[in-house]
Amino acid sequence: xxxxxxxxxxxxxxxxxxxxxxxxxxxxxxxxxxxxxxxxxxxxxxxxxxxxxxxxxxxxxxxxxxxxxxxxxxxxxxxxxxxxxxxxxxxxxxxxxxxxxxxxxxxxxxxxxxxxxxxxxxxxxxxxxxxxxxxxxxxxxxxxxxxxxxxxxxxxxxxxxxxxxxxxxxxxxxxxxxxxxxxxxxxxxxxxxxxxxxxxxxxxxxxxxxxxxxxxxxxxxxxxxxxxxxxxxxxxxxxxxxxxxxxxxxxxxxxxxxxxxxxxxxxxxxxxxxxxxxxxxxxxxxxxxxxxxxxxxxxxxxxxxxxxxxxxxxxxxxxxxxxxxxxxxxxxxxxxxxxxxxxxxxxxxxxxxxxxxxxxxxxxxxxxxxxxxxxxxxxxxxxxxxxxxxxxxxxxxxxxxxxxxxxxxxxxxxxxxxxxx
Amino acid sequence: xxxxxxxxxxxxxxxxxxxxxxxxxxxxxxxxxxxxxxxxxxxxxxxxxxxxxxxxxxxxxxxxxxxxxxxxxxxxxxxxxxxxxxxxxxxxxxxxxxxxxxxxxxxxxxxxxxxxxxxxxxxxxxxxxxxxxxxxxxxxxxxxxxxxxxxxxxxxxxxxxxxxxxxxxxxxxxxxxxxxxxxxxxxxxxxxxxxxxxxxxxxxxxxxxxxxxxxxxxxxxxxxxxxxxxxxxxxxxxxxxxxxxxxxxxxxxxxxxxxxxxxxxxxxxxxxxxxxxxxxxxxxxx
Numbered sequence: 001x002x003x004x005x006x007x008x009x010x011x012x013x014x015x016x017x018x019x020x021x022x023x024x025x026x027x028x029x030x031x032x033x034x035x036x037x038x039x040x041x042x043x044x045x046x047x048x049x050x051x052x053x054x055x056x057x058x059x060x061x062x063x064x065x066x067x068x069x070x071x072x073x074x075x076x077x078x079x080x081x082x083x084x085x086x087x088x089x090x091x092x093x094x095x096x097x098x099x100x101x102x103x104x105x106x107x108x109x110x111x112x113x114x115x116x117x118x119x120x121x122x123x124x125x126x127x128x129x130x131x132x133x134x135x136x137x138x139x140x141x142x143x144x145x146x147x148x149x150x151x152x153x154x155x156x157x158x159x160x161x162x163x164x165x166x167x168x169x170x171x172x173x174x175x176x177x178x179x180x181x182x183x184x185x186x187x188x189x190x191x192x193x194x195x196x197x198x199x200x201x202x203x204x205x206x207x208x209x210x211x212x213x214x215x216x217x218x219x220x221x222x223x224x225x226x227x228x229x230x231x232x233x234x235x236x237x238x239x240x241x242x243x244x245x246x247x248x249x250x251x252x253x254x255x256x257x258x259x260x261x262x263x264x265x266x267x268x269x270x271x272x273x274x275x276x277x278x279x280x281x282x283x284x285x286x287x288x289x290x291x292x293x294x295x296x297x298x299x300x301x302x303x304x305x306x307x308x309x310x311x312x313x314x315x316x317x318x319x320x321x322x323x324x325x326x327x328x329x330x331x332x333x334x335x336x337x338x339x340x341x342x343x344x345x346x347x348x349x350x351x352x353x354x355x356x357x358x359x360x361x362x363x364x365x366x367x368x369x370x371x372x373x374x375x376x377x378x379x380x381x382x383x384x385x386x387x388x389x390x391x392x393x394x395x396x397x398x399x400x401x402x403x404x405x406x407x408x409x410x411x412x413x414x415x416x417x418x419x420x421x
Numbered sequence: 422x423x424x425x426x427x428x429x430x431x432x433x434x435x436x437x438x439x440x441x442x443x444x445x446x447x448x449x450x451x452x453x454x455x456x457x458x459x460x461x462x463x464x465x466x467x468x469x470x471x472x473x474x475x476x477x478x479x480x481x482x483x484x485x486x487x488x489x490x491x492x493x494x495x496x497x498x499x500x501x502x503x504x505x506x507x508x509x510x511x512x513x514x515x516x517x518x519x520x521x522x523x524x525x526x527x528x529x530x531x532x533x534x535x536x537x538x539x540x541x542x543x544x545x546x547x548x549x550x551x552x553x554x555x556x557x558x559x560x561x562x563x564x565x566x567x568x569x570x571x572x573x574x575x576x577x578x579x580x581x582x583x584x585x586x587x588x589x590x591x592x593x594x595x596x597x598x599x600x601x602x603x604x605x606x607x608x609x610x611x612x613x614x615x616x617x618x619x620x621x622x623x624x625x626x627x628x629x630x631x632x633x634x635x636x637x638x639x640x641x642x643x644x645x646x647x648x649x650x651x652x653x654x655x656x657x658x659x660x661x662x663x664x665x666x667x668x669x670x671x672x673x674x675x676x677x678x679x680x681x682x683x684x685x686x687x688x689x690x691x692x693x694x695x696x697x698x699x700x701x702x703x704x705x706x707x
Contacts, residue, residue, distance in 0.1 A: 051496065058537035058544050062617040075603075077596050105652045107568070141649040150661050150689070151451065151565045151650050152590050161652055187568060189653055204600040258675070267492055268588070269597055290567065292596040294604065333613055342464055350611040352538035384613070386604070389541060393494070395604050397451070 021378050022329035023308055023316075024399045030073070031203050035298035038323040039202035039208070039260055042357075045297050046265035048391030050327035055353040059362070061370060062333070062345035073292065081189040082275075082286040088117065088179035095186065097171040098284040099128065101193035103164045108175065109143070110156035111183040119158040123176045128162075129169040137163065164192075168283065188286075194221040197276045197287035200341075205294040205395040210214055212295075214245070214254040217239040218278050218287065228279040234258065237268035245272065258295045267393055270295045296394035299323040300387055303359060306403070314380070314405070317361040320387065327354045330362045331386040332402070336376025343381060346374040352390060379406025443518075446481035446515035446652060447707055448506055452524030452559075452693075453589045455488040463523075468695045472521070475704035483509040489525055490587035493532040496636075498589075500540065502529055507542040510549050518546070519707055522552045523693045524661070525589055527558025527619075528598075528606075531670060534615045535607040552618035554674065554703060557692040560609065560621075561669035562598035563662050566590050577696050595666075608670035619671025622686035622699075624659030625678065627651055638685075638696035661689035 025359030028034060039045070062136065086095055091108070110117050121140050126133040143157030153159075162171070173186070197218045206212050214232070218225045232245040232254045245256040254274065264270075269292040276287040320328060329352040338344045349364045385402035388395055451463040451473075460469055464484065473482040487501035510518055522530050530553055536545045569590065591597065608615040627648045650660050657664035664676070677687040681697035692699065 051500075052538075056538035056539050056541060057546065058547070058616070060614075063614040075596070075599060139649070143650060149650050150655075151569060152587075153569050159649070159652070177593075189568065191652070204603050237512070267495075267602055268591060284448070290594075290596065292594065292600050294600055345613070348616075350538050388605070390536075393605075396556070398604075 001208075009095060015132045021380070021406045023306055023403055023405045025304065025306075026381070026399075026404050028401050029400045031398075032400060033203065033205050033207065033395065035207055035301040035397065038301065038321060039297045039299055041297075042324045043262050044260045044263060045299055045324050046263070046323075046392055048326040048352070048389070050391030051266075052327065052352075052390075055351070056200055057349070057351040057365060059347055059349040059364075059366060059370065060091040061347055061373065066249075067219070072205075074202055075204045075293075076198055077289055078196050078198045079162075079287045079289045080191060080193050080196055081187065081333055082288040084186045084188070085111065086184050086186060088177040088182040088184055091173070091175045091177055091184060094125075094172055094174035097173060097186065097188055098281070098286055099162070099166075099188070099190065100168050100195045100285050101190050101194045102162065102166045102168070103190075104162045104166070104171070105159065105189040105191065105278045106162070106171070106173070107153065107157060107159040107189075108173075108185070109154045109158075109185050111153075111185045115154075115156050115179070115182050115246075117156040117177055117179055117182060119175070119177065121158060121160075124158070124160070125172075125174040126166050127172045130172075130411070131167075133162070135160075195219075195285045196221075196288070197227075197274075197289055199272070199274055199289040199291050200291070201291070203398075204292070205296070205398065207260070207396075208258050208260045208295060208297045210257065211275065212258070212273070212293070214272060214291070216254060216274055216276065216289070218276060218285065225274050225278060225280070227278045230254065230274055232272060232274040235271045235273060236262060236264040236266070237311055238264050238266035239271060240264065245274075260297050263295065263297050269293060294393075294395050296389070296392075296396055298396070299326075299394065300328060300389060300396040302385070302387060302397055302399075305361070307361070308405075309363075311365070313371050314366040314381075315363065316365075316403075317363045318356065320360050320362050322355050322357055322360065325356050326355070326392060327352060327390040328362065328396075329386075329388040329390050330364060331384065331388065332364050332382050333384045334366055335381040335383055336371075336374060338376055344376055346370070346376050346380075379404055381405070424454050444478075444481065444514045445476055445517040445519065445707060446483070446509065446513060447476060447624075448482070448509060448518065448520045450502060450520055450526035450530055451485060451487075451489065451574075452521040452522075452526045453489050453587075453593070454548050454685045455490050456486045458487050460484040464693055465695070468693065468700055471695050471700035472703045472707070475707035481513050481515060485526075485530075488491045489529060490589050492588045492592055492600075493525075494536075494539070495549050495588070498529050499532045503533055503540055503542045503546060506546050506613075510546065516549050517522045517551050518549045519551050521556060521703060522553060522558060523556045524689065525593060527553070527670075529561060530555075530617065531558075531560070531606050531608060531615065534603065534617060537616070547616050550617045552620055553671070554620050554622065554706065555671060556622045556660055557620060557624045557662055557668065557687070557689055558619075559666055560598070560661050560671075561602070561666035562593045562595040563666060564595060564653050565650060565661060566593040567595055589636070598643075598666075603671070606670070610669075614673060621671055622672035622674050622687075622692065623664050623676045624662075624689060624692045625657050625664055625669040625676055626686035627660040627688040628686065638691055638694065652657040659687060659692065660688040
């Protein structure tokens with residue numbers, strides 16, 4: 001203990017600890033999530049579901065796997081599959097499905113549970129481009145079998161895989177179910193197809209009333225296509241709110257906004273559903289895409305105020321401004337400078353507290369022993385700074401690079417102690 | 422090698438401070454589902470009894486029973502798990518806890534490790550935790566969840582969006598897990614480390630042939646079904662999860678065939694059973 005104290009004292013004397021340094025906000029990046037102002041319509045914000053009331057903090061050393069670069073915030077999903085809604089009656093008469101490659105996997109299911117349909121493989125009739133397929137040569141699986149393995153398809157399901165040498169073209173699927181207007185869904189998955197649709201966005205979290213953009217493209221492995229038809233919709237977690245996404249004139253970008261009034265009290269994420277159809281050389285390629293995003297009202301943000309408290313290690317009070325009472329969490333990664341002059345992860349720290357509406361603060365702390373053990377020195381940086389609402393599962397703010405703690409440097413943009421927004 | 426070095430350090434500490442570091446315990450954390458008797462219905466007694474023989478006090482074990490059909494942060498999921506772990510470590514004086522998770526149980530445990538300020542019981546659990554051995558964790562979700570959660574929002578009622586799926590299935594869709602991994606969970610690529618190690622055991626294939634003895638461990642009928650679910654997965658999968666998801670957070674401990682008897686591969690069903698020496702590997706790790 002005595003040795004430890006001497007080391008800490010030496011660290012302080014050498015000026016390598018935090019106390020002798022300035023602190024300043026760093027320039028933001030495109031992927032940062034920052035509220036310009038807080039919402040005034042707090043009545044639209046759901047009640048907090050938090051159960052814990054005690055303020056808590058927890059910090060641990062970064063370890064050898066920590067990223068030294070900001071985490072990628074962009075999101076991309078891809079698809080080689082599509083779904084078609086049909087009625088049991090239309091299955092009786094037959095349904096045409098575009099197929100772009102051999103070996104497609106097709107699943108027929110009731111859209112709702114408990115329909116007690118009898119999907120008898122013996123009643124399945126298939127042909128591709130007018131050529132009849134021998135169903136006894138197909139691999140098949142029932143809903144019961146798939147559910148037994150944890151694949152939660154409806155009980156009333158039947159899946160089969162087309163042969164590995166089957167043709168691309170039009171699959172005609174006919175099946176007598178004995179039912180009438182029972183809603184059904186057919187899922188076509190083409191794992192061997194070169195045709196892939198992709199939807200991407202800059203990050204996975206957004207604030208209400210902010211414009212949200214998604215790129216949609218289709219490629220066949222060699223060429224990228226601007227697709228003929230795209231329909232897209234943003235669906236709230238409880239499926240109560242559905243918002244159309246408009247297609248911009250450049251053809252590949254979808255755009256929309258979630259108003260505060262559409263923020264859902266239901267837990268879970270918003271989903272973007274996009275339906276892509278493209279015709280090429282007389283053939284049709286269909287793809288469905290789905291991407292989950294978090295949408296939060298601008299109900300909290302870092303105010304820009306920072307207090308560096310007297311301590312042997314790092315002790316910061318971060319100003320937090322919130323529009324509504326709740327339990328708020330701050331995450332931060334602390335980086336320091338190693339012997340080679342490079343930034344290296346030192347610690348991850350998390351604090352949470354129940355806050356009333358208005359201006360508050362949440363403290364983060366790295367003790368002196370952890371600082372000494374890391375062998376890192378100034379300048380330090382706070383990266384991946386997040387403000388989260390625990391009781392509503394909202395991501396309210398995220399900054400890839402947030403704070404710099406060190407001797408004043410001329411090459412740092414922005415002014416000391418001033419929030420850069 | 423890293424894992425071996427850590428184990429050696431722990432052994433040295435154990436030998437040096439044996440009287441202080443003596444209470445090792447093991448917890449078995451099930452996957453998706455609402456369990457009331459996970460010992461018999463999920464793990465089997467032969468698996469649990471074999472593994473716990475590696476403890477100096479073989480009574481220092483707990484089999485968790487919670488509702489993992491909920492979102493991972495729900496009081497019935499992470500809250501329930503925290504409650505049972507907290508009670509276990511305090512009642513039995515456990516100060517060296519090894520947690521074995523299977524499938525979605527890894528996500529619930531990772532929630533606790535990633536959000537220690539969510540609940541005042543979490544820090545004590547993390548402090549007592551040596552590491553998590555995550556058997557086939559669904560860290561990046563599964564395309565099977567994507568496949569079953571769908572209809573067309575333009576063409577039909579949206580009953581399918583919420584109707585026949587539970588929240589755990591919704592959560593394990595791949596883009597949902599990408600969101601939670603980027604914002605609420607730690608340990609995936611480019612994200613901060615978890616506070617304690619999270620070691621992955623990856624199952625990489627399903628054998629479902631009548632003539633293959635590997636098809637029978639854990640039940641032949643399960644193997645056949647998992648071979649079918651592989652239709653929706655890539656070539657490296659255990660029939661429910663792709664290998665990339667199983668090794669998507671934390672660190673790789675081993676791929677099944679590296680260490681199992683005769684280099685057998687573990688299906689998703691077999692990675693929670695005493696198949697091909699898995700129980701002995703886990704026992705020797707305690």
